[in-house]
Amino acid sequence: MYRPRRHLTRKAPTTVGALAVLMLASACGSQTTSGGSGGGDSSPYTFGVVTSQTGGASQLGVGELRGAQLAADFVNGKGGVNGHKIQIESADDQSQPNQALQQTRNLIAKKVTALVGPSVVANCNAIAPFVKDNGPVDYCLSPGIDASGFVWSASAKTDALAEETMSYWKNKGITRVAIINTTDASGTDGGRAANEAAQKAGVTVTAQVTYEPAAVSATAQLQQAMASNPQALVVWSTGTPVGVALKGIQQLGIDLPVMTTDGNLAGAFLERIADYTPKTLLIPATRDFWWETLPKTDPAYDLEQQYHDAYQQKYNEAPDFGPGVGYDAVLVLAEALKHAKSTSAADIRTAMESIDGFPGVVGTYHMSPDDHRGLTVDDVAMVQAENGKFTYVGK
Template identity: 25%
Template structure:
């Protein structure tokens, strides 16, 4: 049985197939096309690695898992519509591994209305951590923690002329708050702090301002192709500023899209080095990837892999006849659950899960180096 079924507009058909073939139906809405497609594919591939291995051994409590995946094209309104279809028409037990901050915010009212848990939204927005969202179970550190760490790292290198460029949405504002914490701690005033239209970004004027300000480094808080376009514009403007971005861009596909401008880009990370086999989770993911002939794993794949481990544990603890409520209660019961070198803990007052944060830099070989 396939662990993943990506559906387009034919939701009714997809629902019928799911009912016929899957006993544990999980829903996913994410930007399989559009500016975050590369990262979404890799996180989904990483999750599929683990779910396939579980299904090959008989599934969970004798029942196999199937993910019904819908493409929201990275549009928050479409994400909410997809979530409604998955919950009300497909009757999924839980939602899983969606992508984007405003997208997750658009889904939350549906989670609350129907009592549906959301496992591992692929976003580190603080709004999903504080206050605690009853049905949202994060499996990664916050963007604020990442951005703050990036700023303190730059300051420790003697870099003081720092610019911050961010999308004009909740994700951009969230990352900016973390960057400001780091800048204040380092007693640095940014040489430029500029937002751009998420829907219609125009980076040429911003790049000119960065070049004029002689910025030594710039944190770009944006997704996928927007960061690529900003990077290209900055280089075209003659600026040699160090480019820094957050872990939502920690995918091999993102590096590839940077092309000749990839080398030296700093990307924050929320999981251990994908080659650090001292972590049992990393070793397990590598072995499963090799067995499927997939080659190297990426940080984005590792995020999906970890997310799938948390989902499966929640399903196991929900028992042989799981309901949405049982899955939610089971997830909240996790205490020091070992992913393989990293522990996840939830409780009524804490749905963060993990706090790991690190930095990486893209090397000459196009791979992330720690």
């Protein structure tokens, strides 16, 4: 009898400790950031926001959560949705797909009204099979997934970004481009989209070369691209690999217009590449980056003004790529809830699919059962990175 007792005695603290750690982890993993009373007709609608607050994708995730919270404050400031306040229940997926799924399960167990996030395509793909057929509605903040069922996808599609770029260049007389993209999922998809968009616009792709996202140098690939005598370069990747390519462009003395992707629409990124920014660095961007060119009578102008002012005031910096999609996700879900017959996932989905001409900060949404994104090439224009800012250069 002694042995089992000793076994129990030794195990008990370990088990209790493990439970305590699990409870602590759970407590740290999700956090309610806006209060609200439970029960009754005025009980809040809770949106579970799963973003990457730590890890590699936190550059996106931190801003996305800020944007979502700002939108909830905005809606609540106007009295909420049909008398219900919006409450944000945030969770950190640590930039890991398995954590994204774990946090999503936790939020669903807490019976959230809808989900917003995760931040990146791999994490969205991790949770999509879990919610796609039965809900709750999930508004994935990455543009990189094919959204259907109960899943929505934020921002403009990769194809729309590529189409806008090629159309812009064609109008500027550029008819020969070389594409250099990374071998990861988003780089490969971007390379494909750029190739197809070029064909559609009547632009010749003189070369398409690839490099590893973790490559130290891309000069060999750039040489290969330059051997085809292009008039412009497409560098399709996000973050560090783009920096590596831009360094190579400078080292090789290449003096061509360069296009890169909207994932690089961040002030921090511009700071990092300040000394290596090509003379012309173009990025296809959604409306939140060129809203000031809208006529003041445009239905979106006031919303954009309010969003940018509120973000600047609350966080003392201008919003970049992340906050806009988080902001719109909450606005669009709130709009759907306003028209849904109930808070059931099916009714929210039907209401979401009926949204048509709803202005957000990223663009104006035209959803349908076949379009769970609602933005098109009309919501995209070209901006140029110069002097640490993004300047509108046209459509």
